[in-house]
Amino acid sequence: MxxxxxxxxxxxxxxxxxxxxxxxxxxxxxxxxxxxxxxxxxxxxxxxxxxxxxxxxxxxxxxxxxxxxxxxxxxxxxxxxxxxxxxxxxxxxxxxxxxxxxxxxxxxxxxxxxxxxxxxxxxxxxxxxxxxxxxxxxxxxxxxxxxxxxxxxxxxxRPRFRVEKERGIELAKAFFTASRSGDMKALGALLAADVSIHSDGGGKRSAAIVPIIGFAAVMKVHEYLAGLFRKDGSKLVRAGFVNGLPGFVTLEADGELQTTALDIEDGKVAAIYVVRNPDKLRHLH
Missing domain, CATH: 1.20.140.160 (PhyR, sigma-like (SL) domain)
Structure with a gap:
């Protein structure tokens, strides 16, 4: 042509x-x-x-x-x-x-x-x-x-109750601060009893190969991660909506990006979705 x-x-x-x-x-x-x-x-x-x-x-x-x-x-x-x-x-x-x-x-x-x-x-x-x-x-x-x-x-x-934009971003930032600082009391106050973590590393970066279910299990994971964050660092790049959910983009210690999206129900974080697979993050650079 x-x-x-x-x-x-x-x-x-x-x-x-x-x-x-x-x-x-x-x-x-x-x-x-x-x-x-x-x-x-x-x-x-x-x-x-x-x-x-x-x-x-x-x-x-x-x-x-x-x-x-x-x-x-x-x-x-x-x-x-x-x-x-x-x-x-x-x-x-x-x-x-x-x-x-x-x-x-x-x-x-x-x-x-x-x-x-x-x-x-x-x-x-x-x-x-x-x-x-x-x-x-x-x-x-x-x-x-x-x-x-x-x-x-x-x-x-489909969401039964949508969180207001400002409140959603506020909760996302509070979650970032609590999870990275190791403030387990503040983090626990944000989580629902049946909270779950779903992390996608695609076999290319470390991530749980099955969902982590329940308040106690999620708190244990974050208590471990908080030590790594304090040691190696995790920088907030941007807060916003990740696939329609309140969340944020971070730059991790390995130099790669990561996204975290929070499904919020009745003011509590009901599910945490973390994408670490670098193939899925290239467009964000």
Whole structure:
């Protein structure tokens, strides 16, 4: 394709890219994979008869979704051999994401690829079932059934009470201070009785290979970690929302970044999600 054709394709593709990237990321849970999907979708857009496409956004959304469905087949096989808990790549933002938080993304992992697509396209992105049907190449009635089954699986993962933005960031900063300083009394006051830790090192950095469940176990882990933090240091880089949850980014003693996201229920930290796998943190640099 000549330069003019490339520029023409980019002119119509680039304004839609943020929306398309949101679809791809929420389908895949991987920033790098979502970016690869964007590149492939653009290549296909360049090769399409764009003058004949009446609705570029719908055309590209269908292209992206179908590429993601293909990608999910291989991704599922890869995650079967993943070392320790798998968490989605962290996306850090100033504002809280209202549509898909980290617990919901984890719940989506339990769905079939078609259930995941139907739920996201209809319940999250607001598409009519006729459009969902055209996108995933199933009839509207089947898409309704897919979305209904998906809703039943993810219902408990949707937050019942959202923490206010300022309060969420305040709790995240208090958690950082208490966990790094070794103030176990202050840390314990922040935790729910059934609190859990889910850490994703991917076999490339130290992390628990199974979730740590319960107040006593979580406190014991943090008491041990606090000694390491005091010795080697852990620097707060940024507080914000990590995949829609209050959290923070830190620079650890090994020179690598780390993200921590806190699922807060009734004013207490109910779950702690830590991403340490460097492959999942590259985009944050």
């Amino acid at each position: 000549d330069r003019a054709g490339h520029e023409d394709a980019a002119l119509s593709f680039d304004p839609l890219r943020p929306k398309l990237l949101r679809v791809a990321y929420r389908m895949l849970g991987s920033v790098a994979d979502a970016e690869d999907i964007m590149q492939e979708a653009f290549i296909r857009w360049m090769g399409a008869d764009r003058a004949a496409v009446r609705e570029p956004e719908a055309f590209l959304r269908r292209t992206v979704t179908r590429l993601c469905l293909d990608q999910l087949k291989s991704a599922r096989r890869q995650r079967e051999t993943y070392v320790g808990p798998w968490l989605p790549d962290p996306v850090v933002e100033e504002e809280e994401e209202e549509d898909v938080t980290l617990p919901l993304m984890l719940a989506l992992e339990r769905l079939s690829p078609l259930e995941r697509a139907a739920f996201l396209l209809h319940d999250v992105f607001g598409l009519a079932f006729d459009e969902v049907a055209a996108t995933i190449q199933r009839d509207p009635a089947a898409c309704r059934q897919l979305a209904t089954r998906a809703r039943a699986h993810v219902r408990d993962a």
